[in-house]
Each structure stands twice: as C-alpha cells, then as structure tokens.
Amino acid sequence: MHNTDSTVIGFIGTGVMGKSMAGHLLDAGYHLVIYSRTKEKANVIFTIVGYPVDVEEVYFGENGLIPHGREGSYLIDMTTSAPSLAVKIYEEAKRRGIQSIDAPVSGGDVGAKEAKLSIMVGGEKEAFEVVSPLLQLLGTNIVYQGKPGAGQHTKMCNQIAIASNMIGVCEAVIYAEKAGLDPETVLKSITTGAAGSWSLSNLAPRMLKGNFEPGFYIKHFIKDMKIALDEAERMDMPVPGLALAKSLYEQLAENGEEDSGTQALYKYWKN
Known part of the structure; x- marks a missing residue:
C-alpha cells in the first residue's frame, strides 16, 4: 500500500471526521475518489458514515460495495457500528474475494484533523498488515484487536468509558462554578492529576467557552450507547x-x- 501511483482509494463519508481523514490520504499522494459508489477502479475503500443502517446501505444496498466490489479489494469501515454487522460484512465480502476490516476510530474532530486518531482494528491479520500504511496516515495509535468485529467491540469499550466520564466531567465543572471557583483554574489542577481524561482536557474548556459545536454529535453518541447496551x-x-x-x-x-x-x-x- 506504499505505491501512491497505482493505489486508488475510495472514501465514503466526508463529515466532521471523514473530511480531515480523506485529506491526509490526499496529502500523502494517493488518488482519492470521494463519494463514488461504483468501485471498479478502486482497490481500497474507506467508509465512515452515520448509523448501522447507513453502513448496511453502503455495503449491501442497490449500489453497495459488496455486490459491486472488485475481487481483491479492501473495504475498511471506520464507522462505529454493530460488531455483528462487521462480521456480516466480513463474511459476505470474503465470499466475493474481498477483504473487509472493521476499524472504528476515537479522537473526535481534533484527532481527525491532526491525524492522531486511535484506530481499533478487527479482521484478518494479513489484511490489516496490507492496509496498515494507510491507517498510519490517519492515526498514531493503531492496534490490531483480533477477529472480525473485534474493532467494533473495542470501540464499545471506549464509548462505555467515555459515557460515565462525561457525567463526571460535567459535574466537576458545575461543582466548581457553584463553589465560587474559577473553573478554568480548577482545570489546571485536575486535568494533570488522577482525574485526567481526554474529555476533561479537550471538552471541558469548550463547555466553559459555550462552544457546543460537534467534535462528535450527541445523536451519534446515543447510537453508540444503544449498540453497547445491546x-x-x-x-x-x-x-x-x-x-x-x-x-x-x-x-x-x-x-x-x-x-x-x-x-x-x-x-x-x-437549563
């Protein structure tokens, strides 16, 4: 996957995170096809869409990647989706001679822009090794977790840890305000101690500035929590x-x- 002249990459889903991720692949010199769902020429296709139903449509729909994919292609789904769906995609793709990898990410808009995402990978080890150079253009913490669906299960662990942590971050900030403290000064103490977390360092300052723009949408987090609960x-x-x-x-x-x-x-x- 180091040959930027011959490798054509398809990228489906240029939202809050996908836009930056596709840009890193372009910057590395790869030929990139954005949003194209006819993949005869592409041998690596990235997808990062919204919900499992969107993943189903992209992979199995009328113009889906599985029915129209070229033998020998590599499909890399970076959407946070159901582990069972990742297994289904893998099995159907394999029947057609296509390799499928589930590779959800963590790090939000900041991680996507800075190419510092954490990427959790499930699928065949050999397929992971082939596409690893591409993943390294998008993240700094790329870990092969195991069989198909393992990447999605790992992302559920990530989301479960964040879910309760976000409650703690908010309550800590509100408590600081109620106690008459300067919450920004409080953060200087607690972000580097035992309470430290990505959310405390990156999202608490946004709260205090009244910046509620999405690095990660609430609607997508609810979707993730539903998957984890199931x-x-x-x-x-x-x-x-x-x-x-x-x-x-x-x-x-x-x-x-x-x-x-x-x-x-x-x-x-x-409120």
Missing part, C-alpha cells in the same frame, strides 16, 4: 453507568440538542 445485554452484563449516561443524553436530544457536540451534556445542569 451487546452488554447479550452478554448478560449490567451497565448502570452507561444506562444513566444514555438517559441524560436522550433528554438533551429531546430538547433539540441532537446535533450538538457531546460536551453539551453540560446544559443538562444549566
């Missing part, structure tokens, strides 16, 4: 922290905040 139920695992976070975010969505960034959870206490 998977946990399938494994007979209670997830009370995740359930609470989902209920709070759903209240925000009902109040018209579904297109805000996840840091808008702050408004739950302010």
Whole structure:
C-alpha cells in the first residue's frame, strides 16, 4: 500500500471526521475518489458514515460495495457500528474475494484533523498488515484487536468509558462554578492529576467557552450507547453507568440538542 501511483482509494463519508481523514490520504499522494459508489477502479475503500443502517446501505444496498466490489479489494469501515454487522460484512465480502476490516476510530474532530486518531482494528491479520500504511496516515495509535468485529467491540469499550466520564466531567465543572471557583483554574489542577481524561482536557474548556459545536454529535453518541447496551445485554452484563449516561443524553436530544457536540451534556445542569 506504499505505491501512491497505482493505489486508488475510495472514501465514503466526508463529515466532521471523514473530511480531515480523506485529506491526509490526499496529502500523502494517493488518488482519492470521494463519494463514488461504483468501485471498479478502486482497490481500497474507506467508509465512515452515520448509523448501522447507513453502513448496511453502503455495503449491501442497490449500489453497495459488496455486490459491486472488485475481487481483491479492501473495504475498511471506520464507522462505529454493530460488531455483528462487521462480521456480516466480513463474511459476505470474503465470499466475493474481498477483504473487509472493521476499524472504528476515537479522537473526535481534533484527532481527525491532526491525524492522531486511535484506530481499533478487527479482521484478518494479513489484511490489516496490507492496509496498515494507510491507517498510519490517519492515526498514531493503531492496534490490531483480533477477529472480525473485534474493532467494533473495542470501540464499545471506549464509548462505555467515555459515557460515565462525561457525567463526571460535567459535574466537576458545575461543582466548581457553584463553589465560587474559577473553573478554568480548577482545570489546571485536575486535568494533570488522577482525574485526567481526554474529555476533561479537550471538552471541558469548550463547555466553559459555550462552544457546543460537534467534535462528535450527541445523536451519534446515543447510537453508540444503544449498540453497547445491546451487546452488554447479550452478554448478560449490567451497565448502570452507561444506562444513566444514555438517559441524560436522550433528554438533551429531546430538547433539540441532537446535533450538538457531546460536551453539551453540560446544559443538562444549566437549563
């Protein structure tokens, strides 16, 4: 995958994160086809869309990548989606001589812009090794997690950890304000200590500035939490922290905040 002259990359989904990610591939000198769903010429296709239903459409729809994909192609789905769907894509692709990899990402708009995403990969090890040079153009923490669906399961772990953490971040900021402290000064103390987290460092400052633009949409986070809850139920695992976070975010969505960034959870206490 180092040959930028002969490798043509398809990229479906140029939203908040996909736009920056596609740009990094272009900057590296690869030929890039944006939004094209006829893939006869492309041998590597990235997808990062919204919901599992969108993944279904892109992969199995009338103009889908599976029915129209070229034998020997590599499909890399970076959407956060259901692990079972990742397995289905892998199995159907393999029947057609196509390699499929589930590679969801974490790092939000900042990670996408700076090519510092964390990429969690499931699929055949050999396929991962082939496309690894491309993934390295998009992220700095690329870990092969195992069999098809393993990348999506890992992303669920990521989202579960974030869900409860976001509640803690918001409550800490609100507490600081209620106690009459300067919350920005408080952050200087607590972001580098045991309480430190990506959300505390990157999203708490946005809350304080009143910046609720999406680095990651609330509506997509709710989708992720639903997937995680379904998977946990399938494994007979209670997830009370995740359930609470989902209920709070759903209240925000009902109040018209579904297109805000996840840091808008702050408004739950302010409204």
